[in-house]
Amino acid sequence: MQKETHPVNVLQRVRKIVARQVEVETAKPFVVSVMGTTGTGKSSLINALFGTDLRTDPVRPCTKDVQTVRVDGSDGSHLLFHDLPGIGEAGTVDESYIAQYRTRLLESDVVLWAIHADSRSVTFDQHALDRVLGDSPAERVALMSRLTFLLTKADLLTPAPWIFSKSGGVGMFAAMPATAELLAEKERYFQDAFILPHAADLVSSTHHDGTFDVSESGLAFDQHLVSHRGLLTSEAAEALSARHPRHRDVFQRLHDNHRVISCSARLRFNLANLMFVIVNKLGPGAAVRFQKFTSPQGLNTVSVETARRFCNLVVFDQARGKVLFDMADQELGDRR
């Protein structure tokens, strides 16, 4: 191989590559993919996160095949959703089918993997994940670093009551301590099942305040971003924070990037937290496109009127044929 020695030629060619990529980047749609078996609430979640109106059906599955929905923005930009059912759900699948999945995920800015919070079985999804990741080391890193695992429908996990923290005509849902503890335990269990086996394929990145200067194994940084290769465990993040307390928030975000996150589209529970992790994983240029389709404010907020519909206890006196108590009728400060 003979080296090209004229620097002007090299510069011109690099310049063309960059100019072409900038053009492609500017015209690209914002692409979101959600994987998960039937009934994990993929469409509802997307509707809650991005304000779309994808069809949902509580009885029949809406998504048996891969579906792509296009949403047009007001300024000519557009958003694509790939709605991907569980691999193998509809029968045996061959390698070309898996390759289609992989291609869609690799072209996505955001990749979510939805698992029903009430599920305890991991085998089906683990097998699907192994197949989707494939054998190419570069693609495995690209996919694992972008994936966010979710425990959806957290509101159905237990019959324990939820806290509705009200302020004026709106409020936010929070889990009771017992439910919060259960969710945290589940998040750890699913992290061990899905993320730990692929720890070597992870790269976690986040911004810093411009003063980051820590040289430690696995860490690299430039003037804007810090990256960590591998899974930054809670213990490792604490140890780094103890040695470099000024950058505690950076280590915390690097750690949080690869957590499993429980959420509820119905209660809008934990959606801002989920979106924060999604933003940290956006690739170059994607944040500008992302901003056009999201409204971070109010992501967790539910109106009192909506919250009232989640009240679910009615006491009926059979002898008298009379309703003695209806939780939905209780005074929530929103009626005169």
Next chain:
Amino acid sequence: MTRYYTEADLVRAVQRQVAIDRTYRANYQRAVATQNQAWLYELVKTAVRLVFGVVVGDFLTVGVEIVWEFFADLFSD
């Protein structure tokens, strides 16, 4: 170590991420305009970031090999 991020955290994160994206793009435009000694480095860094993803220090999300493959033809006949 786990932290639950609020809507205010999210708003700040989006603003910061957008600012970083714009800075990288401005660096590219400045590199082209000024043609100074460091511009090849800036261009390659921007190209790598746009084509492959986040590049930080000596490693990036897709691995060095694939980047070398992409740029190898620049340095050969």
